Amino acid sequence: MLEFQGSTILFTLINLVVLYLFLRKFLFGRVNAILEQRAQKIQQELEIAQQERTEAQELKVNYEQQLAQARDEAERMVADARLRGQRLYESKVQEAQKASQRIQKEAEGQIAQQRAEMLQGVRSEVASLALMAAEKVACRQIDTQQEKAMIDAFLLEVGEHS
Amino acid sequence: MEAFQEMLTEELGNEIMFTIPIGNGIPVANSVVISWIVLLILMGATLILTRNLKMEHPKKGQLALEGTIEFLNHFVQENIGTHWKGFAPIIGTLALYLITANLIGIFGVAPPTKDISVTASLALISFFLIYGAQFRYNGLLGGLKKFAEPMPLLLPINLMEVFVRPLALCMRLFGNILGAFIVMEMLKFVIPVVLPGIFSIYFDLFDGTIQMVVFVFLTTLFIGEGIKEEE
Amino acid sequence: MSIGIIAAGVAVFTGIGAGVGIGIATGKASEAIARQPEASGKINSALLLGCAMAEGTAIFGFITALLILFMG
Numbered sequence: 001m002l003e004f005q006g007s008t009i010l011f012t013l014i015n016l017v018v019l020y021l022f023l024r025k026f027l028f029g030r031v032n033a034i035l036e037q038r039a040q041k042i043q044q045e046l047e048i049a050q051q052e053r054t055e056a057q058e059l060k061v062n063y064e065q066q067l068a069q070a071r072d073e074a075e076r077m078v079a080d081a082r083l084r085g086q087r088l089y090e091s092k093v094q095e096a097q098k099a100s101q102r103i104q105k106e107a108e109g110q111i112a113q114q115r116a117e118m119l120q121g122v123r124s125e126v127a128s129l130a131l132m133a134a135e136k137v138a139c140r141q142i143d144t145q146q147e148k149a150m151i152d153a154f155l156l157e158v159g160e161h162s
Numbered sequence: 163m164e165a166f167q168e169m170l171t172e173e174l175g176n177e178i179m180f181t182i183p184i185g186n187g188i189p190v191a192n193s194v195v196i197s198w199i200v201l202l203i204l205m206g207a208t209l210i211l212t213r214n215l216k217m218e219h220p221k222k223g224q225l226a227l228e229g230t231i232e233f234l235n236h237f238v239q240e241n242i243g244t245h246w247k248g249f250a251p252i253i254g255t256l257a258l259y260l261i262t263a264n265l266i267g268i269f270g271v272a273p274p275t276k277d278i279s280v281t282a283s284l285a286l287i288s289f290f291l292i293y294g295a296q297f298r299y300n301g302l303l304g305g306l307k308k309f310a311e312p313m314p315l316l317l318p319i320n321l322m323e324v325f326v327r328p329l330a331l332c333m334r335l336f337g338n339i340l341g342a343f344i345v346m347e348m349l350k351f352v353i354p355v356v357l358p359g360i361f362s363i364y365f366d367l368f369d370g371t372i373q374m375v376v377f378v379f380l381t382t383l384f385i386g387e388g389i390k391e392e393e
Numbered sequence: 394m395s396i397g398i399i400a401a402g403v404a405v406f407t408g409i410g411a412g413v414g415i416g417i418a419t420g421k422a423s424e425a426i427a428r429q430p431e432a433s434g435k436i437n438s439a440l441l442l443g444c445a446m447a448e449g450t451a452i453f454g455f456i457t458a459l460l461i462l463f464m465g
Contacts, residue, residue: 003278004278005191005277007191007194008193008280009279009286010283011194011197012194012197012280012283012284013287015197016255016259016283016284018201019255019258020255022208023204023208023254023258024255026205026208026209027211027231028250028254030215031212031227031228032231034215035231
């Protein structure tokens with residue numbers, strides 16, 4: 001029982017070699033291939049995910065830039081409109097002021113003219129009244145140049161006093 | 163007592179099953195035939211288990227298989243280092259053969275590892291693996307230089323180890339399985355019921371697994387020792 | 394024959410050494426694992442190696458006993 005049997009050793013060697021070749025092909029080969037495939041697939045998917053994430057990041061940055069631009073534009077437009085409105089308002093106010101001033105001046109002019117005309121009328125009226133009164137008083141007609149001048153001078157004097 | 167001794171002697175001898183009539187006749191021992199059965203079991207199981215492997219949505223069986231192979235790959239990689247890829251299937255084959263051969267004793271068949279010729283053959287394989295790897299990956303000179311490591315003074319011991327390692331591997335496996343077998347036979351002789359079943363769990367299952375682990379572990383470790391680069 | 398049986402019994406006494414050695418090694422390994430549970434993997438492999446080596450002596454004794462019994 002303790003002797004080495006040449007044929008058994010040889011047979012066992014052959015058995016093991018056959019088993020090794022068989023298992024290498026059908027067990028380890030197949031399973032390792034599957035494992036490797038899976039590892040590769042996972043690697044690929046990781047890479048794809050990474051890529052997609054980078055792309056998404058870029059897109060996000062882009063959008064944010066665009067959004068900021070749009071906001072700036074809107075703000076600029078609002079400020080523009082406000083400025084324009086202000087300017088319009090101011091010019092309108094000025095125009096209105098000018099118009100009112102002009103109207104006032106015209107009115108003042110008219111008033112002054114009317115007053116002057118009235119004064120003239122009154123003055124001539126008063127003069128004729130005075131003349132009539134003087135005629136009545138003197139009962140005669142004053143037609144000499146000298147007297148007329150004298151009355152005028154008097155009236156002027158009165159006018160200045162009144 | 164005499165009867166028991168006779169029975170034991172009969173059990174221990176490796177009878178020759180039949181002789182192939184070529185030349186002087188090549189004797190085929192019992193253990194070789196059982197080895198063939200082991201081979202058939204392993205091949206059948208392999209074909210059934212790897213029948214349709216899928217990359218996506220693997221089933222439980224496939225997951226277990228993948229886990230085992232990954233464990234083996236990891237173990238070999240850890241112990242051998244960079245050149246592990248070619249060794250993993252060899253180590254795996256040894257492990258599968260040994261565990262099946264050791265555990266076949268449960269079914270009442272004499273395990274082939276009880277035959278010293280079979281274990282000698284296994285030790286021969288691990289001898290070729292260890293020193294083949296050492297010379298293959300270090301070159302002739304580098305492989306020779308490995309014997310003078312860690313210091314030249316240890317050269318005789320290292321040279322002695324070349325023979326002691328395979329001998330120890332062979333004898334350890336043989337002795338353990340044979341010892342377990344003898345104890346089991348004695349138990350069966352004394353109390354034929356119940357008790358052998360309980361002890362069979364320890365001697366066949368536990369001891370068989372442990373011996374497989376030890377053989378594979380030592381072989382891997384020795385290979386790694388021969389070719390691993392100094393860290 | 395009787396002297397051969399006695400010789401075989403003496404040869405099997407190598408098992409004492411192996412038993413003591415494996416016992417000590419396992420005890421130390423348990424202590425080490427208790428101290429550093431995270432290193433249990435490495436400790437286990439070292440223990441396995443040591444036990445295999447220690448067991449080798451017992452196995453050689455056993456083989457010697459067998460040789461004496463059946464060959465002597």
